[in-house]
Amino acid sequence: MTTGLAQADLIAVLAAVTGDAPRVMTVAAGEALPSGPFTSSHRSLQAGLRDWIESQTGHPVGFLEQLYTFADRDRGEDADLRRISISYLGLVREQAAPGAGRPEWHGWYEYLPWEDHRSGLPEGWHRLIAALNLWAASDPGRVQRVAHAFGLEGQAWNEDLVLSRYELLYEAGLVGEASGLIGAGLAGAGRAMQGDHRRILATGIARLRAKIKYRPVAFELMPESFTFLQLQRLVEALIGLRLHKSNFRRQIDQQDLIEETGETTAESRGRPAMLFRYRPAVLEARALAGTRLPVSRG
Amino acid sequence: MTTGLAQADLIAVLAAVTGDAPRVMTVAAGEALPSGPFTSSHRSLQAGLRDWIESQTGHPVGFLEQLYTFADRDRGEDADLRRISISYLGLVREQAAPGAGRPEWHGWYEYLPWEDHRSGLPEGWHRLIAALNLWAASDPGRVQRVAHAFGLEGQAWNEDLVLSRYELLYEAGLVGEASGLIGAGLAGAGRAMQGDHRRILATGIARLRAKIKYRPVAFELMPESFTFLQLQRLVEALIGLRLHKSNFRRQIDQQDLIEETGETTAESRGRPAMLFRYRPAVLEARALAGTRLPVSRG
DNA sequence: CCTATATATGCTCATTTTGAGTATATTTTA
């Protein structure tokens, strides 16, 4: 056919953070991302998805951004009618699930355990790398790509390369979806999802990790008031790395992103921490990092 | 309807640079971006678009990346069947157009003249800003947004905010599309395009300007060998700003992105410049800028 | 009450990166 008719779906990567566990909203007992047909009952994609998410989670979506549109033939069952999936990344302040449990939240490192480096190398890392290296050994190009994506052979671990890593594992047949068996596969290779949902999750995490460096998106996931350490733990959860405490502090308050509420926490032992709130007015006014280019003045 | 059936189109922002003029491929006498229905004769979106572009331009597309998927109701003529447009950004090394002229290349600042600050403030700038301010005056929020997007009132010009600026001009009714009249509008407000094509162009330019800061995409637009100044002029054309010559040099060769070919140019007067070539091998190996976060070692 | 421990917050300092400008080299043109 040449008409361009297609079946259009929406699919969402909805992220929230509880304590130090980043989570993603799932359906089908944790084996799929929420999705559904794109109906014309809403003005726009964005507005429709927003309403739908709010009805599901019971809470407004602070941040919602289009991720990617997939339309590969092998995604469709019907050979004539193509399936187009438009994916979105949304950030919500997590709450107790409404209706006691329908949309389930799962820790996203269940699905991508090799992405969490907060406590050194994750469980199953060495076996996973060994298997990857075995697959790569025959081809110098593969060895190069694996070393780059996973930070081997003296190269630094780059937390943004989430999608490259997933794709390499997929090519190597090390994630369940590749063999068509959900839940199969190596220890350390994580839990599988239906179709290409885990790939979409990887895309969402990659986008979020990249974005957090130049846009204050972390605040979309925080409660109204919070301590510095809570903010740091949240960012660490998202990027899967530990941060340097006082340098993180310095960076945040140099940017004038937050202000004291005047109150302090009474929790835990140790000196009580000051509480801060986000200053959204600043967001628009700021130059937002921006240039790496040596712009000329005058 | 609730089936999610839709009419799917592809639309491309194809960019090239000639001398110091950035260009975009157009059809319909420069009033539209090239587009067409998405047919199932190709394995994937990307592959299909790539073939199509190569047949049109006669040259391979080096870089091709999905931009955004639009599906607003007001884009469709038929109320029942939604129209989904999947837009792409592609970079090509410009050549003489094949078939003597069918796909026309137009300088992209024809459409967005307020974006070119290489020679100070562009023509018509003051009238445009005056008109914007008039529109904004009634609402402090608008004043704030305009000042931020256009770098007024002490705020710095941020070359990445291409889309915000176009959207403000649209809201203010200062671009032709807003009134339904192509070619109408204020001097300095640029040439209009059909439908939302100019908005898609703005999206593409914004993406390219952002990307060039952390990915060596400029080389996709350069010839095989080139001088430092040619490279600088190309980057300046894309971001619409002048760069500091020796700092630009330093930045480029600190990154080991290029190497000498051993030859020099004989053109023009003055000392001949060394010729360089891009070292693509490095691309994969490099850490690619990355972190602005204070990652902790050990 | 005093001390050990835990957490929060502040400070220092060497190193690297950036911004801006100046100096030298090699060519063409008058």
Add this chain to the structure above:
DNA sequence: TAAAATATACTCAAAATGAGCATATATAGG
């Protein structure tokens, strides 16, 4: 041969970053 034009190389202050240490204020246990 001098002047103009372009290319390439240095210099240096300011700002940002990375790493660690110091001080403040709480709790817990004796």
